[in-house]
Each structure stands twice: as structure tokens, then as C-alpha cells.
Amino acid sequence: MKRSTAALIVLSAALGLPAIAAAQEPVKAFDQLDTRLKPGDTVWVTDAQGREVKGKIRELTPSALTLDGEGGRSYQAGDVRLVVEYRGRNTAKGALWGLVAGAAGGALLGASSGNEGDYGTQGGWALAGAGIFGGIGAGVGAAIGAMSTKPGRVVYRAPGSAGHARLSVAPVITPRAKGVAVAFAF
Numbered sequence: 001m002k003r004s005t006a007a008l009i010v011l012s013a014a015l016g017l018p019a020i021a022a023a024q025e026p027v028k029a030f031d032q033l034d035t036r037l038k039p040g041d042t043v044w045v046t047d048a049q050g051r052e053v054k055g056k057i058r059e060l061t062p063s064a065l066t067l068d069g070e071g072g073r074s075y076q077a078g079d080v081r082l083v084v085e086y087r088g089r090n091t092a093k094g095a096l097w098g099l100v101a102g103a104a105g106g107a108l109l110g111a112s113s114g115n116e117g118d119y120g121t122q123g124g125w126a127l128a129g130a131g132i133f134g135g136i137g138a139g140v141g142a143a144i145g146a147m148s149t150k151p152g153r154v155v156y157r158a159p160g161s162a163g164h165a166r167l168s169v170a171p172v173i174t175p176r177a178k179g180v181a182v183a184f185a186f
Contacts, residue, residue, distance in 0.1 A: 024036070024153070026154045026156050027155060027156050030156060031063070031077070032156075033065065033083065033155065033156055034060055036085070036156075037060060037155060038057070038060070039056075039059060041057050041085060041086075042055070042057075042085070043067070043083050043086060043155070044082075044083070044152060045067065045075060045082070045083055046080070046082040046083075046084075047075060047079050047080060047081060048078070048079050048080075053067065055073065058072065062077075063076065063077050065080065065083070080156065080158060081157070082157055083154070083155050084152035090145035090148055091146045092145070094143075094146070094148075095138045095139075095145065096141070098138045098140050098141020098144070099134045099135075100137070101137050102134045102135070102136050102137020102138065102140075103130040103133060104130075105129075105133055106128075106131070106133025107129050107130040108126075108129075109129045109133070110126040110128055110130065111125060111126035111129070167184050168182070169181070169182050170183075
């Protein structure tokens with residue numbers, strides 16, 4: 001009975017923890033950027049020529065965006081095609097999820113394998129398992145989170161810049177091969 005109760009608690013927690021996240025649409029006009037960004041935020045800016053620059057926002061006005069780095073580059077509203085907010089690494093979130101998963105698994109393992117005479121009660125084994133495996137899970141989760149980045153959030157897309165596709169075709173002629181290289185980007 002205790003095992004099924006523990007399994008039910010862990011299952012309920014696992015199903016109840018994830019939050020529903022709603023995606024925000026990009027702003028429609030450049031002068032609305034200040035509703036989503038502020039000086040100090042890190043962004044990727046794609047200019048009208050397709051060049052991407054990453055930097056921290058130094059200044060943001062309704063008609064221009066200035067980044068630190070890259071010589072303090074300034075962009076006028078008409079020169080910006082896309083602004084993507086850089087979201088950083090998931091280290092803390094990975095550690096938290098690893099801790100929860102490890103602790104839950106360790107508690108179940110400890111509760112199901114302990115004998116009352118060995119460590120006092122099955123609850124003691126469950127607590128020990130949760131502590132040991134929770135710590136291991138937190139470490140593994142932090143390592144995985146440090147290796148990944150959150151996908152960037154598009155905060156501004158210039159009107160008419162969505163859906164531009166490029167097709168390039170180039171001949172390939174070498175002493176060993178002849179052919180055509182085709183690339184499609186969107």
C-alpha cells in the first residue's frame with residue numbers, strides 16, 4: 001500500500017509541475033520594442049543586408065537601437081529586419097528538474113528496497129534515497145542545462161520581411177567530381 005501511495009504522489013507531482021507557457025507575438029512596429037526589451041538585454045539583430053550581430057542593448061529609442069560591442073553599432077528602424085532576444089543557458093532550471101527527478105526516483109527506490117530493521121523505517125530509506133539521487137540528479141541536470149541554450153524569442157520582425165526564401169545553385173567542377181550544389185534557405 002505504501003509503495004502505491006508513494007508512486008501516486010510522485011506521478012501527481014510530475015503531472016502538476018509543468019506550466020503552460022504562452023508564446024508572445026513579435027511587436028508590429030519598431031517603436032514598440034521598448035515594451036519587450038530594455039537596455040542591458042542581449043539580442044541578435046539582423047540588418048537589411050542579412051548580417052547578424054549579437055550584443056547588449058545600450059540605448060533603445062522609438063527610431064533607433066544601439067548595441068554595446070562591435071564598436072557600439074547603431075541601427076535605424078528602417079535598417080533592422082529582425083530582433084531576437086537571447087535567452088541564455090538553462091543551468092538552474094536543469095538542476096531543479098534533475099533534483100526533482102532524482103529525488104523522486106531515489107525516494108521510490110529507497111521505499112521499495114529498505115527493511116525496517118536495517119535503517120529504522122522504510123521512510124528513512126526513502127529519505128536517504130531522495131537525498132542521494134536528488135543530489136546526483138541536480139548535478140546531471142545542471143550539466144545538461146549548461147550545454148543547452150534556450151531558443152531565442154523573436155521580438156521584432158520588420159513588416160514584409162517574413163518568408164523570404166533564397167535559392168542558390170552553383171556548379172561544382174573538380175578533377176574528381178562534376179555536379180551542381182543547390183542550397184535553399186528561408
